[in-house]
Amino acid sequence: xxxxxxxxxxxxxxxxxxxxxxxxxxxINLGFYEHVYAKHFAVICNLCGAEGPSRPTRxxxxxxxxxxxxx
Ligand SMILES: [Zn+2]
Numbered sequence: 001x002x003x004x005x006x007x008x009x010x011x012x013x014x015x016x017x018x019x020x021x022x023x024x025x026x027x028i029n030l031g032f033y034e035h036v037y038a039k040h041f042a043v044i045c046n047l048c049g050a051e052g053p054s055r056p057t058r059x060x061x062x063x064x065x066x067x068x069x070x071x
Contacts, residue, residue: 009034010044011058019043020066024050030065032058 011032021028027047034041035054043052043065052065 009036018066019062022048022050023068024048032061034058 011034019028019030022030022045025045025048027045029046031044031046032041033044033051038054040054040056041058041061042054043061044050052061052068055061055064
C-alpha cells in the first residue's frame with residue numbers, strides 16, 4: 001500500500017498510550033499521524049481533525065495531547 005501524500009500516514013490507535021478525549025469535540029476516536037520524513041508524531045482526532053503537538057515519539061505526542069486537554 002503506497003501513501004498518495006507520501007509524507008504522513010495514520011497509525012491505529014491501538015498502539016497508543018492512554019489518550020484523553022478530544023478537547024474540541026469530546027471524541028475518543030483518536031489516532032496518530034506519523035510524519036515519516038520529518039520523523040515526528042502527532043495525535044489526531046478522527047472526528048473533527050484536530051491535531052495535537054508534534055513530538056519525536058508517540059509517547060511524547062500523547063503526553064502533550066493530554067496536557068493540552070487538561071489545561
Ligand atoms: Zn475532535
